[in-house]
Amino acid sequence: xxxxxxxxxxxxxxxxxxxxxxxxxxxxxxxxxxxxxxxxxxxxxxxxxxxxxxxx
Amino acid sequence: xxxxxxxxxxxxxxxxxxxxxxxxxxxxxxxxxxxxxxxxxxxxxxxxxxxxxxxxxxxxxxxxxxxxxxxxxxxxxxxxxxxxxxxxxxxxxxxxxxxxxxxxxxxxxxxxxxxxx
Numbered sequence: 001x002x003x004x005x006x007x008x009x010x011x012x013x014x015x016x017x018x019x020x021x022x023x024x025x026x027x028x029x030x031x032x033x034x035x036x037x038x039x040x041x042x043x044x045x046x047x048x049x050x051x052x053x054x055x056x
Numbered sequence: 057x058x059x060x061x062x063x064x065x066x067x068x069x070x071x072x073x074x075x076x077x078x079x080x081x082x083x084x085x086x087x088x089x090x091x092x093x094x095x096x097x098x099x100x101x102x103x104x105x106x107x108x109x110x111x112x113x114x115x116x117x118x119x120x121x122x123x124x125x126x127x128x129x130x131x132x133x134x135x136x137x138x139x140x141x142x143x144x145x146x147x148x149x150x151x152x153x154x155x156x157x158x159x160x161x162x163x164x165x166x167x168x169x170x171x172x173x
Contacts, residue, residue, distance in 0.1 A: 007088020014108050017083050019076035022058035024068075032074050034108055041106040043131060047122075048089045048100040052061040055121050056099070 089115055103130055105138065146171065 008014060018033040037044050049056050058075040062068045076083075081097075084090040089100035099116040112130050116122060133145040136152060143156040146167070155171055157163065163170050 008086060008102075008110050008113075010110050010113050012110055014104055014110060015086065017086065019074075019078060019083065021074035021076045022062065023074050024062050025072045030074060032076055034104075037104070038106060038108050043106060043135060044104040045127060045131060046087070046100075046102040046104060048084055048087065048097040050096040050099070050118055052058060053065070 087113075101127060103127075103134055105134065 014034055016034050018031060021030045021032050022028075023030040047056070058077065062071055062075065078084055078097075081090045081095075084097045084100070087100055087102055089098045091098060096118070098118065099120065099122060101112075101114045101122055102110055103112040105111050111134050114122070129150060132152065133149060136156075137143060137145060140156070142158050144159055146155070146157050148154075149156065157167070157170055
């Protein structure tokens with residue numbers, strides 16, 4: 001496995017990001033941004049996985 | 057793709073959280089979970105505070121799934137600790153109401169006693 005380019009560590013600030021999303025609760029596409037999550041004062045669990053149709 | 061998966065997979069029919077896509081891999085690179093050799097993400101889980109700070113990081117290899125109970129435990133602990141900054145959740149802390157510690161000079165070498173309160 002090749003080396004990782006970089007990696008945020010615990011205690012560091014996350015740089016702003018924005019993702020296009022599918023929103024199962026609405027059955028529609030949407031968008032999530034760090035700025036939006038901060039504005040809503042939400043805790044976030046960011047959950048990466050290798051591919052759709054696999055286990056998590 | 058996410059839409060098809062969520063509608064097809066019965067285990068996902070109750071999913072309500074947003075399913076994001078990171079087609080460039082930029083976000084997964086930022087969190088250090090992108091495997092350049094395979095083009096896939098490792099199973100990384102990160103808890104981010106409302107202030108945008110990484111509070112927990114856990115990365116599993118492809119072949120090991122995660123414990124949702126453990127993730128919920130960490131989120132619950134983080135929310136409690138954010139509201140009670142002088143406390144700490146010790147090993148085996150599971151839920152609100154379990155004993156927390158208030159680390160101080162007095163507790164050095166006395167953790168066992170503090171856990172019995």
